[in-house]
Amino acid sequence: MTAQLDELKTIFTSALQRRSPSDREAYLNEACAGNPDLRAQVEALLKAHNMAGSFLEEPAVDPQ
């Protein structure tokens, strides 16, 4: 796992822990300062997290 991915994972996790939008915004401003690409990636993951619903939460079933 690259250092980039680890950083992405860490910031994503930390961002999730901040429940209020303003807290999260402030955290991301600080954590991704000077790195708009990283910010974009984290935002994309946060968006995916919100939209994922029950994705993968149940084991795969095989409808015969």
Next chain:
Amino acid sequence: MHEVTRILSAIEQGDPSAAEQLLPLVYDELRRLAAEKMAHEAPGQTLQATALVHEAYIRLVGSSEQRWENRRHFLLAAAEAMRRILIENARRRGRICHGGSLQRVELADIPLETKLPREDVLAVDEALRHLEALDQQAAELVKLRYFSGLTLDEAAETLGISRRTANRNWAFARAWLYHQIGGKSRPPTE
């Protein structure tokens, strides 16, 4: 049963060829069990990964196997085997649908009690291959949960990681895979 136990020990010893021996054995057993179950179940029944993997484990390894390292090797192989079975089935269904005379079904026509597959397993498989290259531990967690049917706690225990690490990896992997698939995780109606 003894054969699989021998292979599991070999894997634990670091024998690189042992894992390759395990997968076909587990694959064959899962296919056999799946066929048995389908022969006895009512038509339209879905195949439950958890029950199949558990039964394969009992038959191949035995219930007395306590060593978590061996459980881990087996369950990862079982996840990989289930994955292949599901992919093959999905591809076969895809060919049948494309070649046959099935009409395109509009969503409004589907009776409420019909279950659509929750995720496009082919899309998940492809996205998972990318994740494996980037983050093997997160990918293993997904495989154990999604293909072997383990709970997050069971998967964490199997992999020998903390609950906290498992939560972190799970949240990340889900979001990453969902994003990778492009949010279109449901298969098109056939």
